Amino acid sequence: MITVLADTAQREAAAAWFAALRSQICAAFEAIEDEADCVFKDRAPGRFTFKEWQRPEGGGGIMGMMKGRVFEKVGVNISTVWGDFAEEFRSRLPGTEKSSAFWASGVSLVAHLHSPLVPAAHFNTRMISTADKIWFGGGGDLNPMYPVATDTADFHGAFKDVCDRYDPAYFPKFKKWCDEYFFIKHRGVARGEGGIFFDYHNTGDWARDVAFVREVGEAFRDIYPALIRRHLAEPWTPEQRQWQLQKRGYYAEFNLLYDRGTEFGLKTGGNVEAILMSLPPEAAWP
Amino acid sequence: MITVLADTAQREAAAAWFAALRSQICAAFEAIEDEADCVFKDRAPGRFTFKEWQRPEGGGGIMGMMKGRVFEKVGVNISTVWGDFAEEFRSRLPGTEKSSAFWASGVSLVAHLHSPLVPAAHFNTRMISTADKIWFGGGGDLNPMYPVATDTADFHGAFKDVCDRYDPAYFPKFKKWCDEYFFIKHRGVARGEGGIFFDYHNTGDWARDVAFVREVGEAFRDIYPALIRRHLAEPWTPEQRQWQLQKRGYYAEFNLLYDRGTEFGLKTGGNVEAILMSLPPEAAWP
Numbered sequence: 259m260i261t262v263l264a265d266t267a268q269r270e271a272a273a274a275w276f277a278a279l280r281s282q283i284c285a286a287f288e289a290i291e292d293e294a295d296c297v298f299k300d301r302a303p304g305r306f307t308f309k310e311w312q313r314p315e316g317g318g319g320i321m322g323m324m325k326g327r328v329f330e331k332v333g334v335n336i337s338t339v340w341g342d343f344a345e346e347f348r349s350r351l352p353g354t355e356k357s358s359a360f361w362a363s364g365v366s367l368v369a370h371l372h373s374p375l376v377p378a379a380h381f382n383t384r385m386i387s388t389a390d391k392i393w394f395g396g397g398g399d400l401n402p403m404y405p406v407a408t409d410t411a412d413f414h415g416a417f418k419d420v421c422d423r424y425d426p427a428y429f430p431k432f433k434k435w436c437d438e439y440f441f442i443k444h445r446g447v448a449r450g451e452g453g454i455f456f457d458y459h460n461t462g463d464w465a466r467d468v469a470f471v472r473e474v475g476e477a478f479r480d481i482y483p484a485l486i487r488r489h490l491a492e493p494w495t496p497e498q499r500q501w502q503l504q505k506r507g508y509y510a511e512f513n514l515l516y517d518r519g520t521e522f523g524l525k526t527g528g529n530v531e532a533i534l535m536s537l538p539p540e541a542a543w544p
Numbered sequence: 545m546i547t548v549l550a551d552t553a554q555r556e557a558a559a560a561w562f563a564a565l566r567s568q569i570c571a572a573f574e575a576i577e578d579e580a581d582c583v584f585k586d587r588a589p590g591r592f593t594f595k596e597w598q599r600p601e602g603g604g605g606i607m608g609m610m611k612g613r614v615f616e617k618v619g620v621n622i623s624t625v626w627g628d629f630a631e632e633f634r635s636r637l638p639g640t641e642k643s644s645a646f647w648a649s650g651v652s653l654v655a656h657l658h659s660p661l662v663p664a665a666h667f668n669t670r671m672i673s674t675a676d677k678i679w680f681g682g683g684g685d686l687n688p689m690y691p692v693a694t695d696t697a698d699f700h701g702a703f704k705d706v707c708d709r710y711d712p713a714y715f716p717k718f719k720k721w722c723d724e725y726f727f728i729k730h731r732g733v734a735r736g737e738g739g740i741f742f743d744y745h746n747t748g749d750w751a752r753d754v755a756f757v758r759e760v761g762e763a764f765r766d767i768y769p770a771l772i773r774r775h776l777a778e779p780w781t782p783e784q785r786q787w788q789l790q791k792r793g794y795y796a797e798f799n800l801l802y803d804r805g806t807e808f809g810l811k812t813g814g815n816v817e818a819i820l821m822s823l824p825p826e827a828a829w830p
Binding site for chain 1: 617730731789793796797800801810816819820823824825826827828829830
């Protein structure tokens with residue numbers, strides 16, 4: 259017997275927002291593909307292709323994927339899934355004492371660019387409901403191969419503006435969480451330049467929480483394309499490309515060894531192709 | 545207080561064999577690099593370079609690495625380490641009830657070739673001693689991008705010959721274990737064409753067990769170079785190379801998500817560079 263505390267209106271509103279944000283981000287990325295001022299200007303602009311999948315236990319999702327002249331590989335996925343957590347996983351999540359039922363919806367994005375001078379990025383927001391809890395989670399982090407201080411500052415600043423409108427305590431907390439989360443323990447290095455990360459977010463005011471998550475998504479949708487455009491026309495060297503492939507190797511290590519979303523997906527019978535869409539188009543361990 | 549059941553002579557003999565096998569295999573691979581009949585014959589033959597590392601808690605190892613004209617990246621590592629298992633890991637290993645002390649020595653090898661028509665391969669043998677147990681483990685498996693039935697049969701056959709000299713029950717058991725172990729669960733596919741895998745191997749006759757492990761190593765040392773030579777001169781297409789990069793992506797997924805040796809190394813404070821040497825020089829997730 260599945261019981262979920264989140265009511266139908268809440269579930270529909272959250273899932274609809276994630277789908278809307280997906281469409282807005284895809285449009286923003288296709289607009290970048292259309293601009294002529296990129297290094298591979300002789301190639302055709304890329305377009306997203308979408309693929310639906312069904313989860314036998316309940317729900318499904320839509321994978322969006324584009325391989326273009328700016329974006330070497332970018333995946334923007336939405337999914338809404340429900341059912342019962344496997345026992346092993348259940349005990350690690352709140353609100354599952356009485357029932358293993360869950361409902362989860364989210365949007366997640368990983369962008370790998372051709373240019374080693376354009377930062378890669380990750381963004382994700384989700385709403386999860388178990389029998390006794392509802393919460394939001396998500397975040398975004400910037401993964402430049404060659405960090406540029408103003409890019410990092412602007413990326414962080416966009417999230418800080420949103421956070422500060424809700425609670426001045428959010429940004430320092432979520433930034434620190436991001437730095438701690440996206441850390442490659444075995445190498446002792448950060449995965450990238452950080453951003454924000456939050457989980458189990460529930461202030462008791464659902465409308466305010468979903469509005470916060472919405473604004474976090476809009477902030478990413480606006481700042482990341484701006485950062486891409488800054489570096490679109492810069493030519494790169496084979497050495498820079500080689501370093502990019504190596505950094506992508508670290509990125510793959512993080513996702514396969516530590517990422518909570520990868521684990522959540524694989525342990526809840528998610529779509530393997532969608533879960534592993536985050537892996538880089540090419541990587542190197544020289 | 546460290547107490548280890550394996551006596552000094554046993555430890556020295558095992559570690560010495562692993563080092564000797566390392567040298568024999570490196571010589572065999574360098575001999576292949578010297579042969580003119582390969583696709584990149586205009587390039588210089590590769591040579592192994594060796595790098596020692598010390599483990600602060602006790603022991604260390606030597607990484608051997610070659611990037612040549614046949615071998616795109618091959619690592620042949622030996623290590624001998626000792627100390628105390630971390631609590632989390634200890635309970636999962638036999639003979640650790642009274643003490644967390646361990647001693648471990650082994651040789652491990654992963655070969656990634658330029659040619660998508662030459663199979664990649666993995667080989668490893670090790671001796672582990674805890675306070676109350678001594679055992680051997682290891683195995684070898686073949687990872688062709690385009691399986692060839694006679695290659696697989698000869699690779700399996702070389703191990704079967706050794707196994708059958710010790711116990712006719714070994715080969716079926718160790719082959720099955722290999723098929724089960726090198727299986728990429730989330731994709732529902734085998735990592736490669738298998739071979740043998742064994743662990744916790746202790747018949748009560750240490751001399752016989754180390755002799756078995758020795759012959760397993762010699763079998764690999766002889767059959768794998770023979771398989772490489774079969775395909776050395778075959779030209780390949782860009783499409784075949786692309787498939788190779790994709791299969792290597794699966795290989796990286798296996799090693800980071802499931803491999804026991806990777807986990808053992810990272811959890812016992814091993815050398816990260818040595819542990820992750822198995823990762824492919826280039827990989828793709830298109």
